[in-house]
Amino acid sequence: MAVLLIALGMADTALSQRVSYPQLVNRSETPQIFINDIIVPDSDSSSSLMFSFRFNNDFIPFRKLQASELDQAPANTEYYSTLRFSAEVFEGKIKKRNSPGTNTAGRDSWTDTVYVSSFEDTQANKKYASGALSTKLTPGSYNYVLQLSMLQEINERSTQRREIEIPNLSEMEKGEIYLIKSVSSTSNGTKYELINMDDNVVFGKDFTALIRIPNYQKNNIYTATVNKIVDDKENNDSTESLFSSEISDESFFQNTSLKIVKSSEPALILQNSGNFTYAVVKIPSSKFDNSRYKLTVKHTESDKTVSERTFQSYWQDMPASLYNLNIAIDMLKFIASNDEIERIRRGSDKERERKFREFWEKRDPTPNTVYNELMAEYYNRIDHAYKEFGSQQEPLGHESDRGEVYIKFGPPNSKERVFPPGGKTREIWKYPNQTFVFEAVSGFGDFKLIGKR
Known part of the structure; x- marks a missing residue:
């Protein structure tokens, strides 16, 4: 469960005919938080309901430290924020309006003061505050509410009540799967650090799955399989197998239990x-x-599913255009011919996505990896040009002359502004083998290309 989470599909077919590029830029810059509800078994008769959370810095409001506060803050920090996050769990399902209140089954809270060293850090989406809450529950129906307060707000922000079922583990035929970022040894056992981004894993990186196997039979074979979920209008969500592996005997751990670590x-x-x-x-x-x-784990001989979980890759700095296939194709106009773009546009969503990927696969400098550095750089340049070179006259900075040069050739080796007496301001961009000269056409940051040498 995520209070706020950006969709990460390559082809956003639901918005394909309506969304604009500026809307995608705003969408890609929306601050994010992740809140996960996780059931962790304690015994056959009880479990812990864990809420792990991550608040990115660009979501958190910060305040500049005053002179009187510097002595209490860590060295070399300039901004701070205070946060309080709490969870209260109630017995039973959500009551109708005006029904008697339900009894509290458990509550937990977390507080922290976050310090950062610069204004840039207050806007960073790769830095964050994180932690966990938990409460022990017996099997049954529950509902809960989460509350967040930042910078000592008087009124806490509250989620709507949500229902959750705590199962009787002795009756469950399927086990839980936890998405793990790193594994390390401790004196108390093996530590599995959660990825802590709801159902997301980091794009371009491997991860570990920690899987509970109900009714484990030592002499039987278990297989883990990963299928890609393909959005198909005719077949709804079809799947494509990408990975399948028999789980080795040394990968199973019997007579064990999990302990929650509520650290940062x-x-x-x-x-x-x-x-x-x-x-x-x-x-x-x-x-x-x-x-x-x-991700599906099956008992191979009976083909019975014993654990399964969906997940999606998370490209944190994904360029805005890649949130929508139609716009990603349109943006090829700076490097592809009209005929090539029209060829890619033709066909179903699946066919267009295949042709779009093929276009970039031919230009991939590292074909043995899933991350295409050249494609990422190209679309990142479009985002930069949109923001950097927009003006009142031409708000779409990537459509401007400077924007187009930046997209095609990248940042210049040097940039110089000259002010000819009685003439218009000029901006000169120098590259190793060529120079571009732009001239101001207004006093509001509009420049036109007037020469190339």
Whole structure:
């Protein structure tokens, strides 16, 4: 469950006919937070409901430190924010309006003061505050509300109440799957640090899946499979198999249990005592496109599913154009002919996406990896040009003369402004083998290309 989460599909067919590029830029810059509700088994008769969370800095309001506060702050910091996050869990399902209130089953809270060293850090989306809350529950129906307060706000921000079912694990035929960022050894057991981004994994990086196997049978074979979920209008969500591996015997851990670690990087510790069996499987997601996937673990002989979970890749700095296939194709106009663009546009969504990927695969400097550096650089240049070279007269900076030169050739080796007496301001961009001269056409940052040498 994420309070706010940007969709990450390559082809956003629902918005394909309506969305504009400026809307995609705004969408890509929307501050994000991640809040995950995770059920962690304690025993056959109880579980812990864990809320792991991550608030990116660009979501958090910061305040500049006053002189009187500097002594209390870490060295070399200039801004701070205070945060309080809490969860309260109630018995039963959500009551109708005017029904008697339900009893509290558990509550937990977290507070922190976040310090950063610069204004740029206050706007960063790769820096964040994170942690975890938890409460122990017996099987049954519950509902909960989450509350967040920042910079000592008087009124806390509250989510709507949400229902959740805590299962009786002894009756469950399918186990939980946890998405793991890193694995390390501790004196108490093996520590599995959660990715902590809801159902997302980092695009271009492998991860580990920690999987509970109900009714584990030692002499049987289990297989882990990853299928790509393909949006298909005719077949709804069809799948395409990308990875399948038999789980080796040494990857299973019997008679174990999990302990929650509520640190700044939430984790689970696998302890050598308990009634559960877990499997640890490395998933080669560095080879997967940014899309949605389903991880399935099956008992091979019976073909029975014992665990499954969907996840999607998360490209944090994905250029805005790549949120929508139609716009990504349109933006090829700076480097592709009209005939080539029209060829890619033809066909179904699936065919157009295939042709778009093929266009960039031919130009991929590292074809053995899923991340195409050249494609990312090209679309990042478009985003930069849109923001940097827009003006009142030409708000779409990537459509301006300077924007087009920047997209095609990148940042110049040197940039100079000259002010001829009685003439218009000029801007000179020098590259190793060529120079572009732009001239101001207004006093509001509009420049036109007047020469190339």
